[in-house]
Amino acid sequence: MNTPFTLAVPVNGSDHALGPAAARAVLVEYGDFECPDCAQAHHAVDMLLRHFGSDLRLVYRHYPLREVHPNAELAAEAAEAAAGQSRFWDMHRLLFEHQLHLKPHALRDYALRIELDLERYDAEMRDHMYLQRVQEHIAGAQKSGVRGTPTFFLNGKLVDVSGGRLERLRDAIERALKG
DSSP states (O other), X not given: OXXXXXXXXXXXXXXXXXXXXXXXXXXXXXXXXXXXXXXHHHHHHHHHHHHHGGXXXXXXXXXXXXXXXXXXXXXXXXXXXXXXXXXXXXXXXXXXHTTTOXXXXXXXXXXXXXXXXHHHHHHHHHTTTTHHHHHHXXXXXXXXXXXXXXXXXXXXXXXXXXXXXXXXXXXXXXHHHHO
């Protein structure tokens, strides 16, 4: 049975992941591209990926906090449109680097910058082709007890990083690799 402190939707082949599938530590992040704490976590997670190498796999899932971040859901859709063209991580990086600029024209500019097929991008964004996928991420997050961003699960268990205590991620990964 799922508790609010475990991952309700197991990692699967449709997830956006960095690192080897056989990694001993799998970190699932529920994030929001307009969230300042998520931008801070983005840099910390990059360092963790470099530090732990093939022992760590990152999975990113969307949890746009629409009521406080009005551009986050559309940014998540843009990331999914980029994923449809095998460029999710390029868009992911740009969205966090430019999180104060997530209006539709800026998102399209990022699509151009990472060389997406703009005709396809425009059509998919106009039709909100990926909105259901974003909403599925939100529903999975809610089943897991996610209330804010960023929220991390390591090997299926919640890691409390409240108060910006991102060093807890490193410590939790080290414990998982020793155990």
